[in-house]
Amino acid sequence: MITPPAQLRDKLREFGQEHVLAWWDRLSDSERQASIEQLRSIDLALLRRLYQQRDQGHPLPQPERIAPVPVARLDATDESTRQAGEQALRRGEVAVLVVAGGQGSRLGHDVPKGMFEVGPVSNKSLFQIHAEKVLALGRRYGKSILFLVMTSPATDAETRAFFADNGNFGLPSEEFLFFCQGTMPALDLATGKLLLEPPGLLFLSPNGHGGSLIALADSGLLDQLVQRGVQQVFYFQVDNPLVKVADPLFLGHHLRNAAEVSSKIVPKEGPIDKLGNLVLIDGRCSMIEYSDLPHDLAQQRDENGQLRIWAGSPAIHIFAVDFLRRATQGALRIPFHLARKKVPYLDANGALVQPDRENALKFEMFIFDVLPLAERWTVVETSRREEFAPLKNATGPDSPETVRQAISNLAADWLEKTGAKPPRRSDGNAAMALEISPLYALDAEELAAKVNATLPVNEPLYLGDALTRREDKGEKVNQSS
Numbered sequence: 117m118i119t120p121p122a123q124l125r126d127k128l129r130e131f132g133q134e135h136v137l138a139w140w141d142r143l144s145d146s147e148r149q150a151s152i153e154q155l156r157s158i159d160l161a162l163l164r165r166l167y168q169q170r171d172q173g174h175p176l177p178q179p180e181r182i183a184p185v186p187v188a189r190l191d192a193t194d195e196s197t198r199q200a201g202e203q204a205l206r207r208g209e210v211a212v213l214v215v216a217g218g219q220g221s222r223l224g225h226d227v228p229k230g231m232f233e234v235g236p237v238s239n240k241s242l243f244q245i246h247a248e249k250v251l252a253l254g255r256r257y258g259k260s261i262l263f264l265v266m267t268s269p270a271t272d273a274e275t276r277a278f279f280a281d282n283g284n285f286g287l288p289s290e291e292f293l294f295f296c297q298g299t300m301p302a303l304d305l306a307t308g309k310l311l312l313e314p315p316g317l318l319f320l321s322p323n324g325h326g327g328s329l330i331a332l333a334d335s336g337l338l339d340q341l342v343q344r345g346v347q348q349v350f351y352f353q354v355d356n357p358l359v360k361v362a363d364p365l366f367l368g369h370h371l372r373n374a375a376e377v378s379s380k381i382v383p384k385e386g387p388i389d390k391l392g393n394l395v396l397i398d399g400r401c402s403m404i405e406y407s408d409l410p411h412d413l414a415q416q417r418d419e420n421g422q423l424r425i426w427a428g429s430p431a432i433h434i435f436a437v438d439f440l441r442r443a444t445q446g447a448l449r450i451p452f453h454l455a456r457k458k459v460p461y462l463d464a465n466g467a468l469v470q471p472d473r474e475n476a477l478k479f480e481m482f483i484f485d486v487l488p489l490a491e492r493w494t495v496v497e498t499s500r501r502e503e504f505a506p507l508k509n510a511t512g513p514d515s516p517e518t519v520r521q522a523i524s525n526l527a528a529d530w531l532e533k534t535g536a537k538p539p540r541r542s543d544g545n546a547a548m549a550l551e552i553s554p555l556y557a558l559d560a561e562e563l564a565a566k567v568n569a570t571l572p573v574n575e576p577l578y579l580g581d582a583l584t585r586r587e588d589k590g591e592k593v594n595q596s597s
Contacts, residue, residue, distance in 0.1 A: 118148040124155060131160040132309070139315035139466065151316040158301060158310075158318070166479055167308040170454055176404065179413055183396040185427050187381060187495050190365050201367030205257040209347040210362050212250050212261055215328050215431075216243070216275060216354035217268030217297045223510050228271035230354040231278055234507060236520040236549040237578040242354050242507070243278065247285035248554040248581075249361040256558065260291040261362065262346060264337065266328045268297040269320070295335045298323045300452075300479040302459045311461040311476055313468070319459055319476075325353075326450045326481030329435075333444035341437050349440065351433040351483070355507040357523060359432055360559075366496055367434065376439035376490040377401070380498045381427040387414040391428030392484060394495055401493045403429060403484030427495065430504040431483070443486045450486060452479040501525065524550040527577075530560040535569025538577075548573075553580025 120137055128134040136155065143151065176182075190197070204210050220229040230243040240248075247263065254260045267275045276294055279285070284292050299320040302311045313319040323330070328351075332338050341349070348370070350362045360366070370378035379401070381394050393404045409425065416424040443450065459476035463469050487493065498504070505522035508514040527550035528538040539547040556579045557563035567579070 118145050118152070120148075120152060120155075124152065127160060128155070131164055133160060136310055136312060136316075136318070139312075139462075143316045147316050154318060154320075163301065163303060163310075164308070166452055166454065167303055167477065170305075170477060176408060176410065177397050179410065181398050182404070182413065182425075184424055185381075185394045185396050185401060185495050187427055187497050188369065189497050190369055192365065194365070194368075197368035197372060198365045199368065200371050201362075201364030201369075202257060204348065204367055204371060205253065205261065205362060205364060206259055208259045208261075208345055210261060210367065211264055211341055211346045211349050212362055213264040213266065213328070213332070213349050213351045214246055214354050215266050215325055215351070217266055217271055217322055217325075217328075218354070219270055222508060223516070228267070228275045228278070229507070230271075230275065232507060232516070234357055234516060234519050234523065235551055236524050237551040237576050238553070238580075241278075242357055243275075244282065244285050245357045245554065246354065246359075246361065247279075247287055249558065251286050252554045252558050253362055254291070260288055262341070262344065263287055263292050264332070264349075265292075265294050266297055266331065267294055268322045269299060270322070272296050293337065295331055295337055298327045298331050298334070302457070302476040302478050304461070305456060305475055305477055311459055313460060313462065315462060315466060319461060321478055322480075324453070324480030324482055325431075326483045326485055328483065329440055329444050329486065330450060330481065332440065338437065338441055338444070342441075347437050349435045349437060351431075351435060353431045353506070356430065356432075356504060357507070357519060358503050358505045358526060359430075360498075360503055369496060370434045370494060373492065373494050375434070375492050375494045376436045377487055378434040378494040378496065379487070380430060380432040380496050380503070382430050382498060382500050382504050384423060384426050384428040387423060389428055391430070393425050394427040394429050394487075395425060397488065400488040401490065401495065402488045403482075427497075429484070430498070430500075430506070432498075432503070433483070435486075439486075439490060443489050450481045452481055454479060501529070520549070521545055524548070527552045527579075530557070530563045531567070531571070531573060533560045534564045534567050534571070536567065536571045536573050537569075538573040549576040551578045551580075553578070556580035 216230045218229045220232050223232060225232055231241050233239040233241050250261050250263045300323045301318040301320055304311055311319045352359045379394060384391060390406050393409050395402055395404055413425060418424050455478045456474040457476055457478045458471045458474055460468055460470050505519045506514050507519045524546040528546040530552060531538045538550060541547050552563060557566060
């Protein structure tokens with residue numbers, strides 16, 4: 117029988133966590149080995165420190181230390197700035213990172229959220245839409261772009277299989293890398309003890325979207341990026357199909373300002389918009405969660421009646437690789453936030469308990485905690501219509517219905533710029549399903565070079581790569597090639 121190494125036993129005893137071995141005799145040898153490996157990977161000293169800080173929280177600064185963040189509005193006709201971004205893409209200095217560790221449980225979709233089909237005509241998944249943008253960028257600039265997909269333990273196997281089953285959506289295998297988000301064990305709120313879910317194995321949960329940067333460093337991928345000449349990482353979340361991946365104008369602005377971090381924002385739709393708030397705290401670019409923003413501060417308006425704190429975050433960033441190396445090491449390493457949660461656990465009799473109130477501490481890192489570490493940063497405005505339609509809920513706002521409508525609206529906007537006349541409803545939304553594949557056009561200008569005002573738009577329209585007719589859903593697809 118495999119026994120716990122003496123060094124591991126001593127370490128557990130030192131930190132008062134030897135209870136995790138209580139069910140050792142019931143485990144198979146494979147389960148014992150898995151338990152040993154899991155326990156060896158846990159930083160018990162860190163967990164003790166975090167538990168000791170459980171009542172400290174992260175207090176907000178006084179309101180007088182919080183100010184609106186300066187925001188740049190880029191000029192789409194600024195060719196010199198755009199060219200600076202395009203040259204970086206041509207030199208292979210930009211990698212693309214999509215955070216895709218979440219499951220679609222709120223969507224009633226028990227698989228990785230990136231597998232959810234949102235193409236209003238094609239039924240393409242979020243993963244396919246993003247991958248095709250990366251592929252199209254590589255073709256446009258004559259240089260393959262490294263595509264990094266961050267998964268979680270809950271989504272990793274399915275995500276890898278999904279890409280493999282779909283031929284990586286045309287991406288070259290050498291320019292496509294997965295890496296897995298880290299996890300953290302939960303601690304009993306009353307005692308600080310590690311919680312077990314099955315006998316011998318700890319309850320683990322993903323360590324937050326900030327963990328994507330730590331995983332990038334700990335996996336060795338940051339070092340690989342340096343070796344490959346990558347200098348900038350374009351970061352976004354998988355649930356937003358409108359994002360302008362590695363937007364050259366945004367990249368050029370970031371580079372011309374020698375920024376360590378650049379972030380896009382969208383104007384908030386109201387004081388309590390459920391977006392993180394980009395602000396200045398003591399003169400540094402920072403983020404305050406919408407749930408943490410004091411009510412009085414959220415309601416403040418300037419002399420023109422506009423919200424004073426108005427910059428909402430769609431989680432679109434560019435990070436300089438050198439900055440990421442500093443921000444993921446030593447004293448600058450992203451801190452953990454503590455959250456009180458309900459976590460199922462094994463009791464002293466080995467029975468699984470489903471608590472009816474908060475019983476545990478979970479630990480997460482947030483991506484926005486790196487923002488104040490930057491000495492040089494920029495913030496750039498974009499619009500929801502052009503670049504932000506997150507998929508979060510099964511119905512209502514941010515649902516499949518609203519996301520598909522947003523994709524159709526953007527396609528209609530681009531078509532109108534060619535002189536075509538897509539029909540609109542009275543509210544301005546596209547009156548039918550419209551979709552433009554990234555492989556056909558990455559922007560309105562590229563579309564205008566391929567279609568003209570005579571293109572009929574009187575039924576659901578898909579422009580792009582080959583698409584088979586979907587008889588089972590009664591869809592009729594017009595194509596242009």
